[in-house]
Every structure is written in structure tokens, then in C-alpha cells.
Amino acid sequence: MQWHPDLFQGDEKKAAEKKFIDIAAAKEVLTDPEKRQKFDNGEDPLDAEAQSHGGYTLIIKYLNQFGYMDKMPKNMSMTSPQMKSVVTDFQRFMGIEETGTLDKKTMDMMNEPRCGVADNLSLRTNRHYNMNSNRRHRRYTLQGSVWPKKNLTWKVTQYSTRDQLRGKDREVDRLMEYALHEWSKNSGLTFVHEKGDKKAMIEIGFKVKDHRDGNPFDGPGKTLAHAFFPQFGGTTHFDDHEQWTISGRPGVDLLSVAVHEFGHALGLGHSDNKDSLMYPTYAGKRTQLKKDDINGIEMLYGKRQQKDTTFLDTNERQKPNVKSVAPDLCSDFRIDAADCNALDECFFFRDDYIWRISDDTGIYPGYPKMISDIFPGIKGKVDSVVTDQNSGRTYIFKKNKVWVFNEPMKKAVRVDDTIENLIRGLETPYLDAATRWGFNGKIYFFRGDEYWRYEPERVSYPINRRYPKSIQSWKGLPDKVDAAMFWPKTGKTYFFKGSQYYRFNDISSSVDRANPPFPRDVTKWWLKCKTARLEDSNDINEIPECDHKNCNNYNESNDPNAKSFFRSVSNSFAKSVNKFLNLFKH
């Protein structure tokens, strides 16, 4: 075991990477208009003030931390040729204009939340990436070490203490498994969850500030996470001061960061290709490996023999193909229920069957399946399905009965319970639909022209006595909806009735006003049905930039009208708006 983690501890790990220094102070200095002006003129306004402000020093430390300078220079002027070349290297790697000066774009880039691993590893290893070469293609880098075997074990040794992840150890485990699977499905690697006391090869932890590995974290923002390369043990740490999210709500998407960090734990460095998941800065929710990442991992561990399996597929035994007997949603769309679970796996339910919906709309390969393949014990038509994002549990309702699953493909933890018994205050012989509302994360139940709000964390009155209320508060919604679901892809809540669907606007608290208007046909706008091409319909006249060649590229996942409010503003702002509006809505 040449690279056993135990062989590399303390100082050796410390030697692998250096400290990342907060550069906020530098930013502050540079936002001063007068100093800004001097910068833009190529002068060095900070030289004399380096002692008092520390701004220049922090920039130097950033460039040093991330591998652009070998060591801390004693007296390197901002305008020196060496400094210019270092800044140019940084700009080249990040793919911004190579001015050689600390212009606004460069400073903004230094303030982006990012991974704590250095970009340029060649200064330390003297190979693999030459910053000064004019490489023809932007692509992945390899650190230089690999795991000596292809069957690896992993374990979370320290869970998050953040409110939004507390008590969700099971979901976090499942998320890590999912993130590792993203790499194994594109390589010959397999990962086994080490559950006992045995040490795992890749150990995962949520840490804050100095956590004794030589790479202290830095509070909210800036460095989000880091991981050690195989030769240094593969340990992967997440900064527990970040607003981690696993449910598509505002915050830093844990799954996206985990996929990136595991790339390092497997031996990949950063890529200078902006599309790559291994690009150093955080770019929102991005969980699928790109061509560049796949090329990198294949270079290290070889190609996977059998491709195109999904996470759910590899976790279940082979199930019989039911496609020939299941209803065809394209020719006759109607569903009983819809739900996206804690890992953003989204499903439509109808009769005995279940369809998984892919991120770019359309039906996932291998579906439909029997509902009982995914939720053992569920037979026949269900009324509604909803996953509580706080507990990660999926509730399946049939008439006045309810089943509760901790996760797909495992046995239910509550079987055939009654609604009244499980959800105090909800007295109903059946439900039409259930969803969490993207706006506040709470669960809503619908029946006829009424609805209830459910807050599982309120033990004595999970359903306020003011409910049920009239569905008219959901402006534009019809009564007797078939199904409802929050779709993390767009961050919006959707309602289905017959062959049509409605998209709900959280801010106006009404059905979205859009072209073409809602309700829209599911087969045209969601399922990519061959028989219902947009080209053949009048809808194309309503879509901006749509001509007869490209209009079939439009669907609910990329509808230019569907920009989500919460995706486009800063998290803290969205949160405060959320809090404020919450007082008045529903």
C-alpha cells in the first residue's frame, strides 16, 4: 500500500498545500476610487501602504496559495515584470483578459468562492502543467498520484453542524455516494461505503477554521472546500461555515462541490476549461462531469466498460422491462402524482408505474418501471407523493393511508398508516396533490378547492387550525389538480391537471405570466414527445428567438421566460425577501 493515508500525515500533508489568505482587505483597498485610478494607470498605490492595509500582501498571498508564485517575495512591486507575469499566468488559467495588471476582472475573480486546492501544481511537482506554454486546448490537469487499486472505500467521519444539514446524516451519506458515482460511472472505479469502525480510504468531514491539516478554512465564502490528492490520503473537507444546501434552496450546492472535490481525491488537478467541473471557482449547481473531466479521469483509471447506467440503476437488481404494458405518456398524458426527492431525483407516477424525469426534460433511460421497484410495497394507483426536504423522507398517499420511505429502494419505515394518525390536523378521506413550495420549503396538500400547509417540525400543531383554506390564494390555479411538484432545475413549483401544467411564480404568488401562456401541454413542453413537436404548433410564434430550425430546442428546462427569481439574486437577499414575504403569503 504505497499510498496509504496513514503514511502521510501532519507536516507532509501540510507541505502539500499552503495557507489560503483572506483577500477581502485587498478588495477593500481596490474599491477606493483614488487608488483604483492609480491601479488603472499602472501605478502601484499600495507599495507604501502595504504595511498598514495589508492589501497588496493579501493579493500576493492569494497568488502564492493557489500556486502562481513559488514563495513569498520580500519586495516585489506591483509593476515589476515578475509580478506582471504572475498576474498574467493567473488571468490565463482563469480565462480572463491577460492584461498583467490587477484590474477589476482580476480582483473580482480572486473574490469568487472557490476550491482551496492550488491551480498550478507544477511549481511544486515540476511537471504536468507549464503555465507559460501556449497550450492549444484548455483542459484538465493531473496531479501525479493515483490510487493503487480501483475499489475504494469512503466514509463521512464528521457531519455538518449547520442548521440546514443537522439531522440529515443519511441524506449527506447518500449525496456523497451519488457524487462518487458520478466519477465511477465514467471510470473503472468503484466505491464502497465503509460503515464500521474501520478506516476508510477517502474520509470526508465538515470542518471550520484551523482543523489541523495545515489548510485552515476561512469562514463564510471564499474557500468552500478542499481535498488531498491520493498520495496525501484523499481526505476531503467542506468548510462548515458555508450555507450548504442539498435541496435546491438558496445556498452553496453541496453535491456540486462534492463532485469537484472528489476529483482531487482521485488525482485530478484544476482544469483551465471554464465548462469543466474541475474549474477552480464555484459556478452554482453543476453535478454532471463534462467531457474534459471524463477525459481526465479516464487518463488516470481507464474507461468504464459498461456505460449509461444511472445511480438508481446500479443500486437496484435488474427489474423486468415494463415499457410495453405501461401507458404511453406521450399519446395520453395524465399523472396521479409527481415528486422530486432530497437528491433532486424527480418522478411522475401513474397507475402501477413510475417515470423518472431527466434534468433537461424527457424521460430517463430505463423508465417506466413499477412503482414497487423504487418504493417496495406500493401497489396500484397513488394519490399524491411528496418529499419533506428537512427529513429527506418521502410520503406516499393512497386514499386515507400513507407510507413513509427514508430513501428509495429501501423498505418503508411507516406502512399503511392513516393520514389522521401521522399528520395531526389533516382530516381528509384523500388528497389530490402534495408538494413542497419552493418559496418557503413548507409542504402543501391540495384537495378539491382547498389546501393545507404542513410543518412537520411543529409537533403539537403541524397543521394550523386556520386550514384548510381556499385554493383561490394560489392565483390562476384550477381546483382538483392531479399532481404538484417543486422542480429544483428551475426552482419553481409546478401543478399538473390532465394533459396540461401550470408554473407558479413565487413572487407574484400567481401562475406565471408567460408566452405561450399557462396551462401548457406537457407532451410539447416537458416530455419531448416526438408526436408533439413545437414546430407543428402555433406556440413557436410566442417564443423569443425561435425560428423553425431551433424551436424544438425549447422546453420547460430552458424556457427563456422561466428565469427563477431565486437563482438570479444573491442568497442573503433572497433569504431576507423570503422571510419578509413569508409573513403575508399563504
Ligand SMILES: [Ca+2]
Ligand atoms: Ca469559506
Ligand SMILES: [Ca+2]
Ligand atoms: Ca393526485
Ligand SMILES: [Zn+2]
Ligand atoms: Zn478544486
Ligand SMILES: [Zn+2]
Ligand atoms: Zn482540511
